[in-house]
Amino acid sequence: MRIAVLAHGKFPDRAKTAVGLLRYGPHEVVAVLDRELAGDGDARVNDYVDDVPDAPIVAGIEDVPEIDAFVVGIAPIGGGFDESWRPDVRGALGRGVEVWSGLHYFLAEDDEFARLAGEHGAEIWDVRRPPEDLTVAEGVARDLDCRIVLTVGTDCSTGKMTTTCELVEAARQAGLDAGFVPTGQTGIMIEGWGIPIDRTISDFTAGAVERMLVERAEEYDHLFVEGQGSIVHPAYSAVTCGILHGAMPDALVLCHAAGRERVHGYESFPVADPGDLASLYKGLAEPIHPTTVAGGALNTSSLDEAGAREALEAYGAAIDAPATDPVRFDAGDLLEGL
Amino acid sequence: MRIAVLAHGKFPDRAKTAVGLLRYGPHEVVAVLDRELAGDGDARVNDYVDDVPDAPIVAGIEDVPEIDAFVVGIAPIGGGFDESWRPDVRGALGRGVEVWSGLHYFLAEDDEFARLAGEHGAEIWDVRRPPEDLTVAEGVARDLDCRIVLTVGTDCSTGKMTTTCELVEAARQAGLDAGFVPTGQTGIMIEGWGIPIDRTISDFTAGAVERMLVERAEEYDHLFVEGQGSIVHPAYSAVTCGILHGAMPDALVLCHAAGRERVHGYESFPVADPGDLASLYKGLAEPIHPTTVAGGALNTSSLDEAGAREALEAYGAAIDAPATDPVRFDAGDLLEGL
Numbered sequence: 001m002r003i004a005v006l007a008h009g010k011f012p013d014r015a016k017t018a019v020g021l022l023r024y025g026p027h028e029v030v031a032v033l034d035r036e037l038a039g040d041g042d043a044r045v046n047d048y049v050d051d052v053p054d055a056p057i058v059a060g061i062e063d064v065p066e067i068d069a070f071v072v073g074i075a076p077i078g079g080g081f082d083e084s085w086r087p088d089v090r091g092a093l094g095r096g097v098e099v100w101s102g103l104h105y106f107l108a109e110d111d112e113f114a115r116l117a118g119e120h121g122a123e124i125w126d127v128r129r130p131p132e133d134l135t136v137a138e139g140v141a142r143d144l145d146c147r148i149v150l151t152v153g154t155d156c157s158t159g160k161m162t163t164t165c166e167l168v169e170a171a172r173q174a175g176l177d178a179g180f181v182p183t184g185q186t187g188i189m190i191e192g193w194g195i196p197i198d199r200t201i202s203d204f205t206a207g208a209v210e211r212m213l214v215e216r217a218e219e220y221d222h223l224f225v226e227g228q229g230s231i232v233h234p235a236y237s238a239v240t241c242g243i244l245h246g247a248m249p250d251a252l253v254l255c256h257a258a259g260r261e262r263v264h265g266y267e268s269f270p271v272a273d274p275g276d277l278a279s280l281y282k283g284l285a286e287p288i289h290p291t292t293v294a295g296g297a298l299n300t301s302s303l304d305e306a307g308a309r310e311a312l313e314a315y316g317a318a319i320d321a322p323a324t325d326p327v328r329f330d331a332g333d334l335l336e337g338l
Numbered sequence: 339m340r341i342a343v344l345a346h347g348k349f350p351d352r353a354k355t356a357v358g359l360l361r362y363g364p365h366e367v368v369a370v371l372d373r374e375l376a377g378d379g380d381a382r383v384n385d386y387v388d389d390v391p392d393a394p395i396v397a398g399i400e401d402v403p404e405i406d407a408f409v410v411g412i413a414p415i416g417g418g419f420d421e422s423w424r425p426d427v428r429g430a431l432g433r434g435v436e437v438w439s440g441l442h443y444f445l446a447e448d449d450e451f452a453r454l455a456g457e458h459g460a461e462i463w464d465v466r467r468p469p470e471d472l473t474v475a476e477g478v479a480r481d482l483d484c485r486i487v488l489t490v491g492t493d494c495s496t497g498k499m500t501t502t503c504e505l506v507e508a509a510r511q512a513g514l515d516a517g518f519v520p521t522g523q524t525g526i527m528i529e530g531w532g533i534p535i536d537r538t539i540s541d542f543t544a545g546a547v548e549r550m551l552v553e554r555a556e557e558y559d560h561l562f563v564e565g566q567g568s569i570v571h572p573a574y575s576a577v578t579c580g581i582l583h584g585a586m587p588d589a590l591v592l593c594h595a596a597g598r599e600r601v602h603g604y605e606s607f608p609v610a611d612p613g614d615l616a617s618l619y620k621g622l623a624e625p626i627h628p629t630t631v632a633g634g635a636l637n638t639s640s641l642d643e644a645g646a647r648e649a650l651e652a653y654g655a656a657i658d659a660p661a662t663d664p665v666r667f668d669a670g671d672l673l674e675g676l
Contacts, residue, residue: 078473079541104541135416139572139604198541203417203442205540205576232625234477237583238543241569242576266477272625280621287570287610 003100004031004064005073006088011037011057012048016157017102018073020186022052024165030067033088035059051327061091069098072107075185077265079104079128089113096120102127102185104199127185128196130208137206141248142289144217149338150249151227151297152281154271156236157264158255159326161187163297164226166331167253167338171222174335179220181212183243187226198228198239205242213247225249231281234266244281248289251338254278254319257299258311275318295334296323342369342402343411344426349375349395350386354495355440356411358524360390362503368405371426373397389665399429407436410445413523415603417442417466427451434458440465440523442537465523466534468546475544479586480627482555487676488587489565489635490619492609494574495602496593497665499525501635502564504669505591505676509560512673517558519550521581525564536566536577543580551585563587569619572604582619586627589676592616592657595637596649613656633672634661 005022007015011034022029022045029045037043038059046054058064070092072085081103089107092099093116099107101124107113108124117124141148149167151160161184171178180191188194200208209225216223225247229236256274263269272280278293285291296319300308308325316323324333343360345353349372360367360383367383375381376397384392396402408430410423419441427445430437431454437445439462445451446462455462479486487505489498499522509516518529526532538546547563554561563585567574594612601607610618616631623629634657638646646663654661662671 137573139607198539200540201536202538202540202543202577202580203536203574206573231579232583232622234583234626235475235544236541237622238576238580239540241579242540245570245572245575269477269626276621276625280618283614283618283621284570284575287614288572288607 001027001068002030002066003027003069003071004033004067005029005071006033006085007073008034008082008085009036010034010074015074016161017071017075017186017189019049019052020161021071021073021189022049022055023162025190027069029053029055031055031064032057033060033064061088067097069100071189072099072101072103075102081105081107081110090116093117093120093122096122098123098125100125100127100189102189102196104128127188128199130195130200134200134204134208134211136203137210137246141210141213141246144213146217146220147222148213148225148247148249149222149251149253150225150243150247151253151255152240152244153227153230154254154256154274154277155230155260155264156233158257158260159297159299160227160255163253163255163326163331164224165190166326167224167334170331170335171224174332177221179216179223181216181223181225183209183226183228197243198236202238202242205239206246209243209246230277231284232272232277233263234269241284244285245288249285249291251294252281252291253295253297253334253338254281254293254321255297255299256315258308258315259302273318274315275320278319293319293321294337295321297334298323298325300325300328339365339406340368340404341365341407341409342371342405343367343409344371344423345411346372346420346423347374348372348412353412354499355409355413355524355527357387357390358499359409359411359527360387360393361500363528365407367391367393369393369402370395371398371402399426405433405435407438409527410437410439410441413440419443419445419448428454431455431458431460434460436461436463438463438465438527440527440534442466465526466537468533468538472538472542472546472549474541475548475584479548479551479584482551484555484558485560486551486563486585486587487560487589487591488563488582488585489591489593490578490582491565491568491593492612492615493568493595493598493602494571496595496598497635497637498565498593501591501593501664501669502562503528504664505562505672508669508673509562512670515559517554517561519554519561519563521547521564521566535581536574540576540580543577544584547581547584568615569622570610570615571601572607579622582623583626587623587629589632590619590629591633591635591672591676592619592631592659593635593637594653596646596653597640611656612653613658616657616659631657631659632675633659635672636661636663638663638666
């Protein structure tokens with residue numbers, strides 16, 4: 001499919017979905033919408049992110065070539081809809097193409113968008129809408145006939161989805177029968193399947209993860225589960241904890257952003273020591289299904305190469321496990337430990 | 339208000355809401371419905387629970403005297419509606435009285451009940467329906483001008499709501515300005531206010547707790563927050579974790595059921611060691627807002643008095659804090675530590 005991705009004012013650093021789709025998605029991104037970067041019409045994705053397929057950066061839907069789907073590729077805290085995006089969504093629906101959104105605000109429940117979708121035969125996929133028949137976990141993930149690896153983090157936005165995608169690719173290259181279990185909107189758009197765990201009812205959070213694993217375990221020998229948030233996040237720890245106990249992973253990969261000292265968006269809280277956090281994740285998993293921190297993934301994009309190697313060494317020592325930056329270096333380095 | 343409480347087949351041991359309303363509610367319970375116990379019409383609540391106001395146990399709505407509200411007082415795992423209860427609910431709505439329910443299944447969305455409510459001017463209060471405008475936590479509970487105590491547990495059904503209610507009563511008797519922050523359906527019915535935390539979207543779970551605390555901190559100096567589940571529960575830990583980080587408690591009371599060795603309803607999982615769990619709760623709270631396990635509450639109802647005192651001593655030693663059974667003995671014993 002040919003897709004265009006809206007990322008107004010946030011590309012690339014605060015546009016996780018847009019960058020994720022560029023880097024890991026099976027679809028061809030033919031345009032990124034960012035009216036602040038678009039300029040005179042010659043801005044390109046590769047001017048800002050150099051290791052993904054290139055595409056033009058445009059100011060609005062009127063500059064987007066022919067597409068099959070239009071994606072809202074930003075996920076602001078709270079997940080609201082920014083009214084300044086309305087003309088772009090309206091334009092996409094007017095073309096009759098699919099519109100995908102990962103917002104908490106469901107576009108299909110917006111009166112105007114619902115009407116336009118009906119008039120033009122356009123489908124709206126609100127990726128963050130979970131199935132309506134979720135229920136409590138049965139506690140069966142540990143009995144599945146496959147090996148389960150979960151990425152966890154010291155904070156939000158530390159590279160859990162990226163690391164999970166890189167691990168799946170590396171595992172497949174190594175000849176393993178590896179599947180990706182997405183838990184967030186970007187992963188779900190990449191995979192075309194999945195449950196948005198942060199949108200599930202808290203009583204059913206572990207159950208939703210379990211349901212995905214039960215389904216995927218029939219197809220794969222190795223499942224890599226995308227984690228969310230952090231077990232000590234002031235707002236999102238419920239999501240993290242539900243994933244940990246619903247997935248009952250055999251191994252964890254702890255993701256951290258080099259140099260991050262304050263919780264993203266909650267700067268009055270310090271990021272906990274990665275070594276302490278590794279112990280906490282293990283301790284929390286222990287009574288349900290014992291696990292280990294078998295690797296660490298460090299986002300070193302803020303450092304030069306020498307600094308990155310130094311930071312990786314310190315990080316590996318802190319969490320007592322092999323560590324790499326799976327984007328800058330090689331996710332394969334982690335596979336052996338897993 | 340005069341209320342009747344439905345508890346078919348589950349009174350008293352598996353009817354937490356019914357017993358909670360009898361013991362702590364401000365309302366007069368004029369009948370409990372349990373068709374298995376009702377017998378010839380002379381069964382009484384005090385035949386089964388002796389330290390609460392007495393009431394007749396009846397087989398159905400037709401034997402219930404004049405009431406202001408009818409309460410579904412059972413909360414089965416999964417929260418579904420048992421069709422065998424339909425005639426009772428139908429009868430109550432036919433009388434035009436309020437119907438309160440703590441089920442995940444919303445009675446107001448049931449076609450027949452909605453129609454009957456409309457016809458007879460009856461109100462349906464689906465206690466487990468959270469407000470629609472919840473959002474993510476801001477991380478502010480630690481800044482509130484009041485002392486926050488949270489009950490936590492080694493499992494579900496270990497007495498967290500009971501302990502919280504007993505602590506509030508004891509604190510008020512000691513002259514403290516103490517408020518109750520309910521998080522589950524029974525507590526919400528008792529208090530007539532509150533958010534059902536296990537029904538919130540996982541991304542907003544901590545935020546929902548925070549919102550209640552912000553509101554109640556304006557009225558009280560001491561807030562006692564009802565906990566849910568356990569931080570190592572195979573299905574419900576997301577709820578527990580969200581409450582812990584949303585509430586940012588200054589002190590914890592760890593609730594346990596004496597002799598409980600397997601997780602309630604998940605018997606293939608052992609109950610974790612209370613001492614280990616105390617450390618885990620502290621470790622998990624530490625990076626957000628350091629706390630202590632300042633007391634333990636042990637449900638000793640399965641033991642004789644000598645056995646209870648022995649079990650309390652062992653439990654207090656295990657968690658390194660003063661312990662009591664707040665129903666059998668005195669919740670006041672815990673207040674000093676808090």
